[in-house]
Amino acid sequence: MCDWAGILAPAQLGSVSNEPDVPACNIYLIGRRPRITVDPRTWKCDAESLEVSLTADLGAGESNTVHLRGVNPFGQPLRLVAKAPFTVMELHNEDGDLVSGAPTAMWFAKYLQSVMGSRRMDATAVDEALFDLxxxxxxxxxxxGGAIRSRLQNHGTLQKIMADTNQNAPHLDVWVVLMQFETLNKMAIFGPWTGSQGDKKSLEHAAAVHSAELDPSVITALSEAALILYFQPEFNDKFKDHFPEPLHKTYREVYDLDMNSVGIExxxxxxxxxRLKSRVVEPVFIHTGLFALHDQAARRRFFDLDGWTSVADATYLKRGPSSNIPD
Known part of the structure; x- marks a missing residue:
């Protein structure tokens, strides 16, 4: 389970690396989405409401422009300040003081989050595709210290993705999502089949799993592997089609406990x-995945009773291996 998440542009990594409000996040996602710009000429704002036009660059000369109207959460008239290429914006009050500012895409995503809340889960007039990552x-x-302090500021893969984006998809912007996975929930399902070890051994095994306290490094490693299996990211090579081998020292404890599956939520x-998406995941706000740690054809465990198909790895099996994903 994810305990905290935040998003920032690569240019912000240095400035927020020592922010006390940013926890140590050992998982990170790198994503891309169309560059979003704001048109200052369309900005209207009084104490009650604001409106403005946003444009998403879709590439090849195509774009998507939407006009956004909504309440003014600041309760005072504000002036929008933005310079070309209009991907960063600031809001100033009548005295010229800075009230708010951020990259354009980030500011409006947070604005919608603030004024709409859970209503964004339903169909609305807002084009969520503008902000999908x-x-x-x-x-x-x-x-x-977490990824932001020790890894991302000089990260080779991040630099590679940014270079690839500049060359092959210059209409896209790169973003980094920081995530903290610390909470571990365990679930056991008991059925009529107790395996070849008998009732006593089965109960002892369940008790051992329930009482086990996994090291944070193991939770981090499991979270990374599960997220790779779930999203099947373009720039990841490992773990796309399977969990790490049992001999890998980081995962040895999990295999020794004979856990059946690992899930993320x-x-x-x-x-x-x-919303997050990928080549195999539709853009949604809520993400869940359950993945088997073992070869289901070679063993019968908690979820595979009396010939039923295991529910573990259901999402992955529906998609097929990454080799079947079209380029």
Whole structure:
């Protein structure tokens, strides 16, 4: 379960690396989405409401422009200040003081999060596709300071993705999502089949799993592998079709406990305020995935009773291996 998440542009990594409000996040996603610009000429704002036009660059000369109207959460007239290429904006009050400012896409995603809340889960007039982030890489850092302090500022894959974007998709912007996975929930399902070990051994095994306290490094590693299996990111090579081998020292404890599956669950509506997607995941706010740690054809465990198909890995099996994903 994800305990915290935040989003930032690569240019912000240095400035927020020592912010006390940003926890140590050992999981990160790198994503891309169309560059969003604001048109200052369309800005209207009084104490009650605001309106403005936003444009998403779709590439090849195509674009999507929407006109946004909504309440003014600041309760005072504001002036929008933005310079070309209009991807960063500031709001100033009548005295010229800075009231708010951020990259354009981030500011409006947070604005919608603030004024609409859970209503964004329903069909609305807002074009959520403007803000959808396409996950292209999942990574981890085992350092105590988290990914932002020890890894991302000089990250080779991030630089590679940015270079690839500049060359092949210059209409896209790269974003980094920081995530903290610390909460581990365990679930056991008991049925009529107790395996070849008998009732006593089965109950002892269940008790051992329930009482086990996994090291944070193991939770981080499992989270990374599960997220890679779930999103099938374009720039990840490992774990796309299977969990790490049991001999890998980081995962040895999990295999020794004979856990059946690993699942992930997180939502992005209340955290980063945008939907995530990938080549195999539709854009949604709520993400769940369950993945088997073992070869289901070679063993019969909790979920595979009397010939039923295991529910573990249901999402992955429906998609097929990454080799079947079209380019």
């Amino acid at each position: 396409d996950v292209v890489y999942v990574g981890q850092s085992q350092d105590a 997180f939502e992005t509506l209340a955290t980063i305020g945008i």
